Amino acid sequence: METQLTTGFGVMLGLATFMFGAFFFIASTSINNELKIEKRHEYLANLRATREAMYNAESLTRAFLLEPQPKYANEVNTVASTIPQHIQNLQSNITDWYETRNLTRLNDISGKRINALLEIIHARKEKGVSAALPLMRAYDESDERNILQTLVSRLEASEQEHLQNQRDETRNVIPTTAWVFSLLGLFVFSGFFYLVRRMYSGISYRRHIEDEAARKAEELSKLNEKLIQSERIKSEFVATVSHELRTPLTLILAPLESILAGDAGKISNEQRGHMNTMHNNTVRLLQLISGLLDFSRLEAGRIEMRPEATNINELTQSILSDFSPATSQKQIELITNFPATATNVEIDRYVYERILFNLVSNAVKFTPVGGNVVVTIDRKGTDSWTLSVKDNGIGIPEADIELIFHRFRQAEAPSTRRFEGAGLGLALVVEFSRLLNGKVEVESKPGEGSTFSVDFVAAESRLTAGDTTRNKSQSLVPQYPTETNKTLSVDYDDKPLVLVAEDNTELSAYISSVLESFCRVNVAKNGRDALDLVRLSPPDLILSDIMMPEMDGLTLCKEIKADPLYNSIPVILLTALTNRDALLRGWESGADEYLFKPFHPKELTTRIKGMLAGVEERKRSAELQLQQQKTLLAKDFMSTLAHDMQVPLLGSSRVFDMLLGGQLGKMPEEITTLIGQIQERNKFLLKLTDCLLEIYRYESDSKDLLLAPVALDEIAKEVVVDFAEIAAEKQIVVQEHLEPNVPKISADSRALKLLITHLLDNAIKYGANSGKVSITVEQEHDELALSVFNSGSFIDDESKKNLFDKFWRGQPGKRFVANTGLGLYLCKRIVDAHGGIIECLSDTERGTTLKVTLPVNNKKVATKLSFVPGDKAETK
Template sequence: RLQYLRVIRRNAYRLLRLIDDLLDLSRLDAGGLRLNLAEVDIRALAATVRENSMPAALARSIVLTFAAVPSDKRVWADAHRLEIVLTNLIGNALKFTPPGGAIEIRVEDLADGVQVVVCDTGPGIPADALPRVFERFFQVSSGEQRREGGVGIGLALAKELVELHGGTIEAASTFGEGTTFTVFLPFGRDHIRPETIERREAAVQVPHGRRRAEDPSGVTAAVRDGLPASPPAGAPAAVLPAVSDSARRARIVLAEDNVELQQFIRGLLVEEFDLFTADDGDEAWELVNRERPDLVISDVMMPGRTGTRLCNDIKTDPALAATPVILLTARVGSEATLEGYAHGADDFVAKPFHPRVLLARVRAQLKLRALGLQLAEREKLAVVGTLAAGILHEVRNPVNSILNAARVLAGGNATPDLAAKLLAVIGDGAQRIQGITSALEAHARPAEAGGFALCDVHEGLDATLLLLEHRMSVVTVHRDFAATARAAAPPGALNQVFLNIIDNALRSGASKLFIATASDGSVVIVRIGDDGPGIPPEVVQRIFDPFFTTRKVGAGTGLGLYLSRKIVEDCRGRIHYQNRPGGGAEFVVELPAAKAPLAPPAPEARGAG
């Protein structure tokens, strides 16, 4: 309990400092911020801020140096406001400088003023982002470049406070090498606008350590906006339960860059689930690929990959797409929620959240995942049943013919003419079985490395028709095939799409199938239509939804078309439904055309029609 109270206190003061900054910005906007002017020794002020920042620098193994030539020159300034400026600049450098790096603070006298330079050996700022670093709420947040958290007001506030003093602040950076901020403050006070000066000026300089004295937690402003705070002296280390090795427990990857919040969530979940924690989006992506978790919980505004990008990467990877993702976000409003859902998020939890709410949503997503896997398995078994019935029907007749012919030949009483006819029957039956096995092989053929292969669409359609031929005795198939139709897709998965569509057509009672292909070299188009009753207009928008079916209860899982669309979209294609001219249903599948030539397919039996 004491450890949680310390966490609450530290974050309360962090929030208080953020509120102070926002209030300063609002006063600046309203023209109500006044400077409490005094003659300030900026060298002593910079040295004090550097001293207050040393614990954070030591914690990150960063060398923080200060250099200044002794001078008795002073500047007219509000010491408290300048402390905020220096604290923000040094704190920003601490956040972005990697462990083992260096930060230098220099104070230099110029002819007409004093110059303060803060330079670091961090990753630098991209050239296109450099002009915007002083904008309010702007962050270098393009994936890998944003290595630390924050809200994007520190530099904006620093710029406006410096300009209120009649000074200037500039940023220079070489991407990949480091960043330098330079503050210039003129001597004298004539350059400061009279309306910005507090009428009751301070007789003495404001103490440099004011903010630190107001913060009994020991967390200085130098570690603001997400820097890890050193625990108070003598505070016991947080002890978290060990993660169980039980394989029966759900596996969860937790990505959260705030150390305290990460530990809190881990403590909440670790007794029930196996937890794998990551401090940034890139580490989370590695964990997801290595551990194949049952669920991912991710902060949105994360270092490295953002939470939305991590979610998008998971959902666009066929091997990971079924993994549910819960996003944690401090952003409110429908826009943030819609953005997350657009990247495939399964649920949102807004910060701050009640622990029971997060736990309940985690359990709910895991139950939904388990149910989805069970239904997907049922769909696979249903497809296997369809294939098995087709194989049984198609193989039984030629096998019986072969056995009967062989039995007569074995008797030794067949005339030469009869023997020749019986051998022809055996040959025909064997070729028929060979055609069926070739069709089955084409239907279930694995893709090449990476999941994709050069797929002959016509071969896949013919193989599917052959496997369903036992159900097509009264069905006429009309083909209108292009000269070639080669797509870049996993053949087995693509044939599954054809099987689902044609199976639905046969179940509708159709007596005619219309299958056409076309290709312009970049796209292959497959149209599969029928003369059945079609799909009622009121349900057309739902046919690709998971678990939706127009069949009787228990007669279908409602996953066939949903999985078909997913397969096609994973192939970078699209599938849609339309009413067929003259009545009936028609599904249109568009796929990227294969760019490399295919070897000629082996001869095989074609389906009915």
């Protein structure tokens, strides 16, 4: 019995010991598993952090390519420094040789990828986006990217597998050793089956990831190609338009300078004053176009450096001599500090001239009357030089210093800026200084002035310097007319009082001269002065420009309309912006009417007289316009550019009409002939300017179709009458073949008139003198056919493929007439919107026919056109 008890106790003790041991084993196993799970989570976190760091570095590098801000490059370096730490943390938690090998490969490849990104950033900083883009493309197409993604996926999948196993072990441990050992075989089998299944799933997932990565890479490559092509087309178009603008500007400047020099005979003082106004505005426009041309050449990488032996002192003095009239007019003292000994250096004269010209022009513009500008050339070393331009002007706030070097950006808002310009000058200085292996620095304090310094490299030359004088007759620096602010007019008769708010002194003086025959005129140079004059002596009407310093025209209009004492005064806004959003901003501010630049004097007087005669009717019209509620879009570079280009064109165009009409007195026949030639170039220049405005409208808005029954033959007759004079100049009689009683179609009459105008203008423009041009309207079954024929041109099959493309201007070497490549593109879009077809039929014997077929009963007419036609149906 004792033996049995002892045996039973021993068995019980053994079982208890076994159970205790089993409990201790299970508890320790659970704790150990929890620690392992925690490490697995830490491992996965580091792995994912490594992947995220690589993605962040790539994203920041792409952002730096678009906008090379130093903060992006610094962030890439910061992110890159975290990747080795993450990999080191991963290596401290590895559990087998498989992970060790993959982590080694991950470390090597990630290091190479980071170095590639840093190289891209360095190329973008030093050589520009054109050098960095190929490196970025090579980076995206590299096999290492797919290998890196595959390694991370493998490591993550492997670690997820280990983590899941640890969780399964913790969850499935039984609190008795019997269950543990009895189910051990099942666990092993299940684990083996699970591993096989996970391995198969991992392989499938990896293949899916690789296929998806390949697809994404292909899509990205195609997108990059489209972006590069789009950027190239844009740059080529800007360069082409800028170049064609320079030709008529040159032909305007040359005769003007001949007249001003007295080569064509004597002119009166009044005529000379108008001629100087025309010359000043044409020079401003030429400088703007030169900046655009330089910008497009820099974008396309087409500026080739041509160093030559140059006496830098003489070249600088020659450039500064252009500024003598402008500095004298503003009473600015131009001080020079040059090296005592003149030195010949190897430098690209054009690049140096553009740097100095832009810096001095900027200094003179922002320096007040009676100030000073100091130009200093200092030699820092054997081949190192510093050019500095210092002024005591308005200065630049510290927050805006970086902004002024951005393209098309200015420190002031476009609607309230005090100084004209497109925001390209200082940006071009930065780009040109890089071509000279230099850099630009600026020191400025608001109210005290600014100093711009350009450090550049120019080796000393042993050759004799060439002629540093440049071909010039009149100064190519815009002059700064003296401001003449009118207060109340001294004429106290019963004439109505008109307040003109315009910051351009020449334009305000011209408007005053046109209006003073039938009304009294007060002039204010900005919105703030205009508001003071309104409160001092309320006018009968206000004519205000939109873009003015201190207070813009929109704010002025809002202030007046918000005041019960003055809200009945009609306001006409003067602007060069014709897009829908710009108009809506004016209507929402309470404007009664718009007047678009450039305008005809008769249009100006008619609008003013009409507003003065019917104030109540204008108010009701303004109230209807104010009911339109739409979202405003920010103005871009094109709107500012259009404003700056239209202002000088306005002054020139008005004076041309007055001179040719004899309103300023008789002039010698030679001068009249020259002015006639200038007028022809100016018309072409206005047409190109309108083209730029239309492009801005095409990209920023859409036009609703106003559908109504339209008689196509009646519209055709109207257009033929409009072109009678133009056709007569080429001895062409437009023949009409209009089938009677053709049915009306559902269409937008304004769009169809624009369509026929483009087609007929195209036929006359490319037709031969005394040739045949005809327009035909006839019914073909359920459709109306409109055909415009000319006998003077032939279009080959290759050209037909691109005839209706945007900006297509004909095969190179075959362009006989200047055009912008938009006319037939507009025709195609109008026809498509009306559900019709346009085609070109041409042969060498008969000529060319552009045929449009429109359905009579069309149920698929588009509700909107994807462009906004101009107010005038002119061929672009």
